[in-house]
Amino acid sequence: MSDSAPEAGSEPTSAPRRDFIRELVADDVANGHFGRGPATRFPPEPNGFLHMGHAKSICLNFGIAREFGGTCNLRFDDTNPATEDVRYVEAIQRDVQWLGFQWDNLFFASDYFEKLYDIAESLVLKGKAYVDSQNEEAIRAGRGTVTTAGTPGPYRDRTVEENLDLLRRMRAGEFADGTHVLRAKIDLAHANMIMRDPLLIRIRHAHHYRRGNDWCIYPLYDFAHGLSDAIEGITRSLCTLEFKDSREIYDWLVKEAGFEQPPTQIEFARLELDYTILSKRKLLRLVNEGHVTGWDDPRMPTIAGLRRRGVRPEAIREFCETIGVARKDARVEIAAFEHAVRNDLNSDVPRVLCVLNPLKVVLTNYPEDVVEDLDAPSFPHDVPKTGSRRMPFSRELYVDRDDFMEDPPKKFYRLAPGKEVRLRFGYLITCNDVVKNDAGEVIELRCTYDPATRSGQAPDGRKVQGTIHWVSAAQALSCEVRVYDRLFSQPDPDAVPEGQDFIAALNPQSLVVIADAKIEPSVANDPIGSRYQFERTGYFMSEVESSTPEKLVFNRIVGLRDSWAKEVKRG
RNA sequence: UGCCCCUUAGCUCAAUUGGCAGAGCGUCUGACUCUGACUCAGAAGGUUCUAGGUUCGAUUCCUAGAGGGGCAACCA
Numbered sequence: 001m002s003d004s005a006p007e008a009g010s011e012p013t014s015a016p017r018r019d020f021i022r023e024l025v026a027d028d029v030a031n032g033h034f035g036r037g038p039a040t041r042f043p044p045e046p047n048g049f050l051h052m053g054h055a056k057s058i059c060l061n062f063g064i065a066r067e068f069g070g071t072c073n074l075r076f077d078d079t080n081p082a083t084e085d086v087r088y089v090e091a092i093q094r095d096v097q098w099l100g101f102q103w104d105n106l107f108f109a110s111d112y113f114e115k116l117y118d119i120a121e122s123l124v125l126k127g128k129a130y131v132d133s134q135n136e137e138a139i140r141a142g143r144g145t146v147t148t149a150g151t152p153g154p155y156r157d158r159t160v161e162e163n164l165d166l167l168r169r170m171r172a173g174e175f176a177d178g179t180h181v182l183r184a185k186i187d188l189a190h191a192n193m194i195m196r197d198p199l200l201i202r203i204r205h206a207h208h209y210r211r212g213n214d215w216c217i218y219p220l221y222d223f224a225h226g227l228s229d230a231i232e233g234i235t236r237s238l239c240t241l242e243f244k245d246s247r248e249i250y251d252w253l254v255k256e257a258g259f260e261q262p263p264t265q266i267e268f269a270r271l272e273l274d275y276t277i278l279s280k281r282k283l284l285r286l287v288n289e290g291h292v293t294g295w296d297d298p299r300m301p302t303i304a305g306l307r308r309r310g311v312r313p314e315a316i317r318e319f320c321e322t323i324g325v326a327r328k329d330a331r332v333e334i335a336a337f338e339h340a341v342r343n344d345l346n347s348d349v350p351r352v353l354c355v356l357n358p359l360k361v362v363l364t365n366y367p368e369d370v371v372e373d374l375d376a377p378s379f380p381h382d383v384p385k386t387g388s389r390r391m392p393f394s395r396e397l398y399v400d401r402d403d404f405m406e407d408p409p410k411k412f413y414r415l416a417p418g419k420e421v422r423l424r425f426g427y428l429i430t431c432n433d434v435v436k437n438d439a440g441e442v443i444e445l446r447c448t449y450d451p452a453t454r455s456g457q458a459p460d461g462r463k464v465q466g467t468i469h470w471v472s473a474a475q476a477l478s479c480e481v482r483v484y485d486r487l488f489s490q491p492d493p494d495a496v497p498e499g500q501d502f503i504a505a506l507n508p509q510s511l512v513v514i515a516d517a518k519i520e521p522s523v524a525n526d527p528i529g530s531r532y533q534f535e536r537t538g539y540f541m542s543e544v545e546s547s548t549p550e551k552l553v554f555n556r557i558v559g560l561r562d563s564w565a566k567e568v569k570r571g
Numbered sequence: 572u573g574c575c576c577c578u579u580a581g582c583u584c585a586a587u588u589g590g591c592a593g594a595g596c597g598u599c600u601g602a603c604u605c606u607g608a609c610u611c612a613g614a615a616g617g618u619u620c621u622a623g624g625u626u627c628g629a630u631u632c633c634u635a636g637a638g639g640g641g642c643a644a645c646c647a
Contacts, residue, residue, distance in 0.1 A: 191574040202645035564607045
């Protein structure tokens with residue numbers, strides 16, 4: 001490399017942001033630290049569906065493998081027979097692939113049980129582990145507290161022979177659950193609670209979704225995780241901050257097990273999102289208690305829920321990139337996610353007109369039996385895509401109730417008595433009369449159109465401030481629109497008064513179903529699952545699970561930015 | 572009365588390793604516009620948690636303190 005000015009075109013391809021983890025991996029590659037290429041893994045327990053927090057981890061682990069020419073495994077950390085299920089294994093694989101990633105190897109920690117057992121025996125042989133036969137309470141008491149040291153129990157100094165015999169009989173299934181555990185022999189007074197003779201293996205006579213009933217001694221996380229990484233030749237084991245204290249036992253175990261150049265654990269902050277909960281345990285509660293329709297409810301922050309809602313994997317990946325990776329707890333604004341979703345859809349999906357809350361408009365000076373076809377481009381001028389559709393126009397139309405006010409405030413650009421607006425892709429119309437029912441509710445607007453303004457422009461040069469969306473009443477399709485909003489009504493759903501929990505923070509308006517919205521007929525033959533921007537409203541997708549040829553059902557993916565709503569809110 | 576981690580703009584993160592504190596999102600203003608969208612331009616927003624110390628120079632190194640978080644599951 002010379003010091004001379006870079007030549008045109010030699011500009012480095014705008015390097016992606018380097019977080020502290022990527023810096024380390026880049027250093028590994030440059031210096032050949034592990035004697036092998038970068039190897040990561042994504043290690044979910046198959047006890048629930050993947051959510052945005054997992055997406056962050058997936059983008060990190062698979063992204064690093066991709067960027068540095070390394071490998072990334074999908075490993076199921078299935079060491080707890082009580083909570084796991086094939087159903088989750090299948091859902092997780094589908095979600096990872098949908099996000100756009102493919103694993104180099106598919107592994108299961110439950111395939112390592114024999115290897116882990118062999119390591120357990122070797123630890124016993126070295127006097128580094130022992131079988132403890134105290135009950136659960138005694139073990140807990142013997143561990144001490146964060147401020148007081150623990151004390152050795154009565155079985156801590158069993159002979160190697162006795163430990164080996166008991167361990168083998170544990171494996172043979174001779175003992176009941178809870179009668180014995182294998183513990184590492186480290187230090188009951190260790191400053192790090194994790195290191196106070198951590199439990200390695202416990203007895204569970206239970207059905208495991210993959211092992212059936214053939215195995216009854218299950219390794220615990222601390223024992224299984226690091227050794228599984230080491231068995232797979234992982235170089236950097238990425239996990240979240242709460243495992244910080246586990247790193248010490250991780251290092252202890254891979255060293256005692258004799259791995260050369262073992263993996264190193266690196267911790268990063270787990271994702272927290274405004275107005276959202278990202279905890280499998282709590283999400284499971286929402287499912288089980290029926291607050292949502294399932295793991296794939298479009299309001300859920302799960303990958304399956306977001307997919308069903310209409311969010312695309314590109315948006316999730318872009319979001320994960322913008323939030324970065326750091327070593328401190330972080331709560332990300334939901335606005336950042338919504339921005340990524342809009343940004344992804346804006347340049348790609350066609351525009352369409354849909355009236356969510358129909359209000360009839362009769363054009364009193366338009367002939368009764370005429371239907372015109374108006375040409376409507378499907379993309380705005382700044383989206384480099386072509387295409388258009390025909391929109392029928394007639395005497396009776398629908399516009400959105402939000403676009404009319406009988407007594408509007410200043411700066412209301414839409415329809416009001418005596419005011420003129422432009423119909424998108426169509427004529428200028430002026431509101432003359434307001435028809436009300438007995439209850440005093442507005443049920444119809446009587447307007448006149450200016451026949452000279454079919455182009456949307458007035459020949460005399462007069463300007464209108466507002467352009468509103470509309471559909472022709474006779475040709476419009478009736479459809480159902482599900483307007484989804486945040487699942488929780490406060491930024492931190494756990495910040496509820498004493499005695500309540502996050503359930504109390506649920507947003508009662510998180511789903512508003514509009515049974516009879518009116519959409520332009522051009523969408524009739526589009527495949528179900530198509531995404532659109534409903535102009536001036538938001539992004540929507542017809543839902544495969546609910547739509548029928550007779551009646552389309554649309555999910556709102558995300559609303560458009562709405563500076564008028566902000567103006568109104570400000571008063 | 573323990574151990575460990577964290578603290579830079581409203582939010583998320585940078586700062587080439589001790590050298591003029593920046594970016595994206597958000598907010599506000601303006602331009603453009605047949606979407607109050609998009610796009611573009613601009614602005615506001617900082618005692619870098621506090622107090623000392625080292626240094627010509629500290630966001631960066633040291634000490635103490637404050638605030639936040641994690642660890643005492645036979646869960647992961």
